[in-house]
Each structure stands twice: as C-alpha cells, then as structure tokens.
Amino acid sequence: MTKLIRSIKGTYDILPENSGKWQQLESTIRKIAGQFAYEEIRTPIFEKTDLFSRSVGTETDIISKEMYSWADRDGSSLTLRPELTASVVRAFIQHNLGGKAPLQRLFYMGPLFRRERPQRGRQRQFHQFGVEAFGSAHPEQDGEIISLAFSLLKALGLSDLSLNLNSIGSPECRKNYRNALQDFLRPFLSELSETSQKRFETNPLRILDTKAAHEIEIIQNAPNITAFLTEEDQSHFEAVQSFLNALNIPFILDSKMVRGIDYYTRTTFEITSTSLGAQDALLGGGRYDNLVEDLGGKPTPAIGFAAGMERILLAMGTMDESTPINTTDIYMVNLDLTGLSVAIKLTQSLRQAGFDVQFETLRRSMKAQMREANRSGAKYAFILGETEIQEKTVVIKNLNSGEQETKSIANIDEIIKNLTI
RNA sequence: GUGGGCGUAGCUCAGUUGGUUAGAGCACCUGGUUGUGGCCCAGGAGGCCGUGGGUUCAAUCCCCAUCGCUCACCCCA
Numbered sequence: 001m002t003k004l005i006r007s008i009k010g011t012y013d014i015l016p017e018n019s020g021k022w023q024q025l026e027s028t029i030r031k032i033a034g035q036f037a038y039e040e041i042r043t044p045i046f047e048k049t050d051l052f053s054r055s056v057g058t059e060t061d062i063i064s065k066e067m068y069s070w071a072d073r074d075g076s077s078l079t080l081r082p083e084l085t086a087s088v089v090r091a092f093i094q095h096n097l098g099g100k101a102p103l104q105r106l107f108y109m110g111p112l113f114r115r116e117r118p119q120r121g122r123q124r125q126f127h128q129f130g131v132e133a134f135g136s137a138h139p140e141q142d143g144e145i146i147s148l149a150f151s152l153l154k155a156l157g158l159s160d161l162s163l164n165l166n167s168i169g170s171p172e173c174r175k176n177y178r179n180a181l182q183d184f185l186r187p188f189l190s191e192l193s194e195t196s197q198k199r200f201e202t203n204p205l206r207i208l209d210t211k212a213a214h215e216i217e218i219i220q221n222a223p224n225i226t227a228f229l230t231e232e233d234q235s236h237f238e239a240v241q242s243f244l245n246a247l248n249i250p251f252i253l254d255s256k257m258v259r260g261i262d263y264y265t266r267t268t269f270e271i272t273s274t275s276l277g278a279q280d281a282l283l284g285g286g287r288y289d290n291l292v293e294d295l296g297g298k299p300t301p302a303i304g305f306a307a308g309m310e311r312i313l314l315a316m317g318t319m320d321e322s323t324p325i326n327t328t329d330i331y332m333v334n335l336d337l338t339g340l341s342v343a344i345k346l347t348q349s350l351r352q353a354g355f356d357v358q359f360e361t362l363r364r365s366m367k368a369q370m371r372e373a374n375r376s377g378a379k380y381a382f383i384l385g386e387t388e389i390q391e392k393t394v395v396i397k398n399l400n401s402g403e404q405e406t407k408s409i410a411n412i413d414e415i416i417k418n419l420t421i
Numbered sequence: 422g423u424g425g426g427c428g429u430a431g432c433u434c435a436g437u438u439g440g441u442u443a444g445a446g447c448a449c450c451u452g453g454u455u456g457u458g459g460c461c462c463a464g465g466a467g468g469c470c471g472u473g474g475g476u477u478c479a480a481u482c483c484c485c486a487u488c489g490c491u492c493a494c495c496c497c498a
Contacts, residue, residue: 006489061496065422083498112498117422119492128498195495211494260497270498281498308498335456366456374458385456399458 010116010124021318025156025309029109029129032152036144038107038131043087045111049077055086055291057262059202066114080113083261085288085304086295088132093297103135109309121279121311130285132304137289139236142267143243145303149271149283150249152307158315160274161282163251165244167237167266168205168258169229171290177228178204188218208256224255233266240267263288267303273315282315283307329355329421330380331373335366339389346382346394346409353416374399379421 007013014022033040053063068080081087088106091097097104109129116122131148133141146163153161168174181204185192189200192207196215199206208219229237244251251269259268268286276282285305292300330350334343343359350357358376360369366385373381383395388406396415397404407415 009489066496114497116496117494118490119494122497126498130498209496278493279497284498306498311498331458333457365451367452367454367458368450370456370458372458381458383457387456395457397457402458404457 008124010118012123012125021313022309025313026109028155029107029152032148032155033107033131035151036105036131036148038105038133038148041088041091041106041108042110043084043091043108044081046078046080047087047090049079051086051090051295052079052082055089055263055295056083060260060262062114062260066116068113068115082112082114084108084110084112084128084130084306085132085263085291088130088304089291089295089297089302092132092134092300093292093295098134098292098298098300101135103133105131105133107131119279120277121308121314123310127309128306129309130304130306132302134292134300134302136303137301139239139267140243142236142240142287142303143247145285145305146240146244146249146269147247149285149305149307150247153271153282153312156312156316158273158282158312160315162272162274163244163249164254164257164270164272165241165251166225166254166257166268167229167233167240168225168264168268168286169233170265173228173230173233174205174225177223177225180223180228181205181207184222185218191215191218203262205258206260209258209260219256226253226255236266259284259286263291263294265289269305273311275315275317276311279311281308282311327356328358328376328378330357330382330419331369331376331378332357332359333366333369333373333381333383334360334363335369335383335385336389337363339384339386342389342392342409343384346384346412349412350382350416355416355419355421380419 030040049067049069052067056063058064062082067082069077070079072078088108092104092106107130109127111125111127113125115124118124131145133145150161150163169177182200185200185204185207189197192200192215193210193212196207196210196212205225207215208222210216210219226234226237241251241253257268257270259270264286266287266289268284270284271282272280273282274280283305285303287301287303289301290299292298292302332343332347334340347357347359358373358378360372362368364372370381379399381397381399383397383404385395388394392409393406394409394415395404395406409415
C-alpha cells in the first residue's frame with residue numbers, strides 16, 4: 001500500500017471554506033496600512049543565514065534552535081526566514097531606500113518558518129503582518145506605530161487587548177543595567193534554574209522573563225531598568241506615553257518585559273489578548289535604532305512591529321468558522337448535450353457583462369443541477385434544454401421568486417440589461 | 422527537546438464489561454415530479470475502528486510499540 005503523504009508537521013492547508021476570512025484580514029490590513037501611508041514591501045522567503053544571526057542575535061532561541069537552514073550547492077548557508085524585520089532592513093540597505101526619501105514607511109505580510117513544537121497559536125509555517133518606519137528617531141513615530149497597531153486590531157473588532165510598554169534604553173544604559181542586574185542576581189545564582197544560570201552570563205535580562213514561581217519571587221526586588229535610562233531615553237519614553245494618552249490608548253508599564261530578539265533599543269511593546277491560550281501575544285515590536293548600521297547601512301533610526309495573523313484570527317474567534325466567498329449570480333443548467341457550445345458561448349457573454357456564472361460540467365440530472373443552483377446562492381438559473389436549443393431561446397428562472405420566462409438568445413443585450421443582481 | 426490527552430464514515434460523535442453483517446446526526450447520491458431548487462418522504466453509497474505486533478477459540482475493544490493530531494512546558498507573532 002502506498003504511504004500517504006501528509007503536510008509537514010506544523011504546517012496546514014487553508015481550504016476554500018477558510019480562505020475567505022484570510023482575504024478579509026488581508027484587505028483590512030492593507031486598508032489600515034494605507035490610511036497611515038505605509039507601502040507594501042515583499043522580500044524573498046529565504047536569505048543568507050548570516051542575516052538572521054547577525055540581527056536577531058545568536059543567543060536567542062530563534063537563532064540557536066528554531067531555524068530551517070541548509071547548505072546551498074556552493075556551501076553557503078541559507079535559511080527560511082524566521083522573522084521579517086531583518087529581511088526588510090536588508091532590502092532597505094541594499095536599495096538605499098534611505099537615500100530616496102528621509103522617511104520610509106513599509107508594511108509586509110507573508111509566511112515565516114520556525115521549527116518549534118506546534119500548539120494552539122503556534123505553527124512551524126505561520127504568517128505575520130508587520131510595519132517598519134525608517135528614518136525618524138522621534139517619539140511621535142513610536143506613537144504612530146502603536147496607534148496603527150491599535151487601529152488595526154480595533155478595525156478587526158478585537159477587544160480584551162492589553163498593551164504592555166517598556167523602554168530598555170540605549171545600549172549604554174542597558175550595559176550598566178546588565179551589570180547591576182548581575183550584581184543583584186549573583187547571591188541567588190545557585191537557586192536559579194539551569195537555563196537561567198546560563199543566561200546569567202549570556203543574556204541576564206532574559207531572566208526577568210522567567211515563569212518559575214521562585215524566580216519571580218527573587219526578581220521582585222531586582223533593580224528596575226527605568227532607573228538606568230539616560231535623560232534622553234527617559235524623556236523619549238515619557239513623550240511616547242503622552243502620545244498614547246492623547247490617543248486614549250490604554251497601556252501598562254512593564255519594566256520586566258524583555259523581548260526575545262536582541263536588536264531592540266528604547267521603546268518595546270507587546271499587545272496580548274486574554275481570549276487566547278498560552279500563546280497570547282498578538283503583536284510585538286519596538287525601536288531598533290542601531291540595526292541598520294549594524295547590518296552595514298548608514299545610521300538610521302527605525303521602529304516597527306510584527307503581528308501573528310493566525311493569532312489574530314484565533315482571537316477574532318473565526319479561525320474554525322467557515323466563511324464561503326463564492327458569489328455566483330447565475331447558474332447555467334445544461335440539459336442538451338448538442339447545445340453545449342451554445343451554453344458555453346452564452347456563459348461567456350454573461351461573464352463579459354460582469355456576472356459571476358457557474359457552468360455545469362457534470363452532466364447531472366436536472367433536479368441535481370437545480371439543487372446545485374440553489375445551493376450556489378445564484379439569483380438566476382439559466383436553463384438550456386432540448387426545446388430551448390432548437391428554438392434558440394433560454395429559460396431564465398429567478399430563484400428567489402420562482403418566476404421564470406423564456407427569452408430569445410439573440411436578445412442577449414436585453415437579457416443582460418434586465419438582470420438585477 | 423520534555424510531559425498530558427486523543428485517534429471509529431467527508432464532518433460531529435455513539436458503541437461493544439472481548440462474540441456473527443460497526444451505528445446516529447449533518448453532508449453526499451438516486452427516486453417520489455418522462456425538464457424545475459429549497460421543505461417533506463423513501464432508498465443508496467461511503468469505514469483495513471490510525472498502523473504494526475502480542476494475548477485470546479475470537480480484538481474496533483485488553484497489552485506493547487509506532488505514527489499522527491492536540492494541549493501545555495520552553496519560547497515567541
């Protein structure tokens with residue numbers, strides 16, 4: 001017996017009954033992004049592995065254990081993109097977009113790949129929508145980005161949202177904070193978990209993110225990064241908050257929020273939904289003022305976020321809901337095989353006139369064809385039987401009223417004019 | 422990578438304390454109407470009971486393994 005080939009673990013098919021809500025989500029995204037003057041950028045699905053390790057950070061989970069990488073024929077290491085900011089920054093630098101205009105507002109959407117164990121809200125191939133603004137270091141840019149995020153989620157009808165906000169400052173103050181944190185944690189080192197002990201050296205800030213109860217206890221009294229911000233960082237952070245207040249966007253200050261990607265500076269934020277399970281982050285992002293320079297571009301401040309499209313659909317509660325998108329106006333019922341070419345030609349004329357026409361190709365019984373016409377949601381059934389073909393006519397039946405009349409096919413223009421959909 | 426739960430029809434699920442042809446609802450097909458949909462009625466098709474092995478006179482059911490799905494840990498969108 002031949003072994004059935006299934007889709008790869010953590011990947012899934014979007015079937016016709018579900019593609020409608022994806023299209024709706026995509027069009028809402030395009031609409032909101034357009035309102036904020038963001039333009040779409042599309043980058044390749046795979047890149048040089050170095051791009052991700054240099055931007056996201058080699059110690060992060062994404063890079064250290066979640067990438068789909070392979071050696072190309074020339075030996076260079078390539079990777080299916082595990083996130084999109086790196087690719088967008090690469091394109092920004094490669095095409096010198098910063099030289100074309102001082103401010104670039106970009107959005108993207110598409111599939112990403114991370115080799116994690118699948119669970120609710122987490123797939124190995126999943127989709128993100130994101131925005132990036134290059135060029136402005138000012139807090140109003142942060143406000144705009146967060147406002148865009150909120151407008152989108154609101155436009156999608158989502159509630160039960162929580163915006164967490166933090167500033168992790170510039171690299172200098174983070175360095176000072178890192179030292180202070182290590183000094184604080186050192187006496188507790190033996191009490192920490194194995195991973196936390198490892199992170200004590202590699203990335204102590206990540207320990208703040210722990211879920212272990214006894215570690216949370218310890219962290220309670222840890223120094224606060226807010227106290228280490230420079231005056232400029234602090235005033236930037238306060239300005240961002242004042243813009244959010246002006247927009248009536250509620251937020252929670254969370255000085256322990258550490259995001260799992262290394263390139264962030266100053267503002268970081270995350271929006272979670274209480275209607276999801278363990279994977280509750282709908283969207284996360286922040287400022288990355290040094291990344292463009294780190295990847296070889298001219299120093300360019302930037303900020304952006306990425307949103308998980310599957311999670312948004314889950315939070316909307318429509319993930320498993322079937323939303324058909326077919327829009328049949330006319331169902332062409334064919335009963336006479338000698339008249340098929342007449343039926344095909346009539347169908348083409350109707351389509352050219354702008355109608356959505358479904359054409360029977362199964363040669364089923366009339367009853368079956370009429371049932372199909374009814375099921376399709378068509379307003380009209382066009383019936384072409386032996387008599388009609390001989391007399392060059394067509395029976396037009398209104399499926400709502402049940403009324404029908406016979407028309408000469410020669411008067412196709414008049415037929416089209418009298419159809420009301 | 423680690424742990425829990427679950428695999429019976431296209432879908433949602435019954436079921437057998439191990440016993441002959443494994444069921445229901447929805448969906449599908451045909452007929453009731455020699456060329457007319459929805460509603461109704463009658464009938465039909467569709468299952469290696471996830472896969473492999475073991476115990477047994479007998480396994481969809483019990484045991485083991487395996488694969489798959491799922492939820493959670495970790496981490497993130």
